[in-house]
Amino acid sequence: MIKAIFFDIDGTLVSFNTHRIPDSAIKAIAKVKSKGIRIYISTGRPFSLINNLNEIQHFIDGYITTNGALCFSGNDIISCTPIPIEDVQTMIAFSDKMRFPCMIVGEKDLIMYNSDERTDVIFRQMLNVQNLREDNRLEAILQQRILQLTPVISEAEEQIIMPHMKGSVSSRWFPDFADITARDANKGNGLMNVISYLGFNPEETMAFGDGGNDVSIIQKAGIGIAMANAGQELKEAADYITSSVDDNGVYNALKHFII
Structure with a gap:
């Protein structure tokens, strides 16, 4: 049973073309949240530059930011891995x-x-x-x-x-x-730090991504999902390839696995 889902932002939740989250993804995340599944963001952005999640902000339980260098939930810092x-x-x-x-x-x-x-x-x-x-x-x-x-x-x-x-x-x-x-900061290690904090197992997680910085989290998650707009390396690492962000990719994958 999936207990937590980790979403990349740019090119996964948010379209590079519209700079918005598709309505289908918002509805799917609301449905997932209603089932008691936790929602986490996994992004290369620093938290101060996350400006495009307002429509799902109330569903988010925590963040993996700066590619895993800083992970937190509310006011709790889960892990911090600075550059020398x-x-x-x-x-x-x-x-x-x-x-x-x-x-x-x-x-x-x-x-x-x-x-x-x-x-x-x-x-x-x-x-x-x-x-x-x-x-x-x-x-x-x-x-x-x-x-x-x-x-x-x-x-x-x-x-x-x-x-x-x-x-x-x-x-x-x-x-x-x-x-x-x-060297030790990546999204995959960020996922492991978050689920250790939560007391979950990797098999109880799902992760979505589209970029090279998503490979580690796609590999660590119980179910790793690549967007159709992802690069070949990520697609090869994924358990499932959904449609693109602009073609309801998040909704289609969540419908296939959960809703």
Whole structure:
């Protein structure tokens, strides 16, 4: 019996085209919640940049954020896995040298460092992300534990940078940037931390995703579901492939398994 379902946001719950949750998904989640199943969000976004879940906010029991680096339920921090400070300093140096924007996400706040026109095109226009806090002071952010680095770099640039960051790993859910977290921080480990907190078993969970950063949680969940708009690696890891986010994918999978 499924006791908890974990949903990625962008490309899974929320359409890249409309920036909204389809009505069918909202109705399906309401039905699932009425059965006593817990609802968790599993996202690469920091919590402060989650701006597109208002229609299901009252159903959500907790969050895996920043690709598993920070997991919480209400006011309870379940787990926090920061990036080694030397890796943070390495990325800042590369950002200065190669002149690319990099989101630096602290425990409480963030900054879009070295922001340029790509920040507006990728984050505000394509992803509808606001509150990027370019005006914050880097020194203040570095006083916090750093949960995630999101540099706007190509895969080729990523291959140059990552060998210098020994305590970190990189993943992508959008082609124009990478999400970098501590080596042990990923959505799959986030799921394990949450269910340990809840007293559930992996077999009692279901997870939905569409990006490369969802592979670990799809593999760890009792039932891993890939959207039709997912990449091939994720589809191969999944137990089930549903239709795309714009073709009622969440509803169709939940109808197949639960409702």
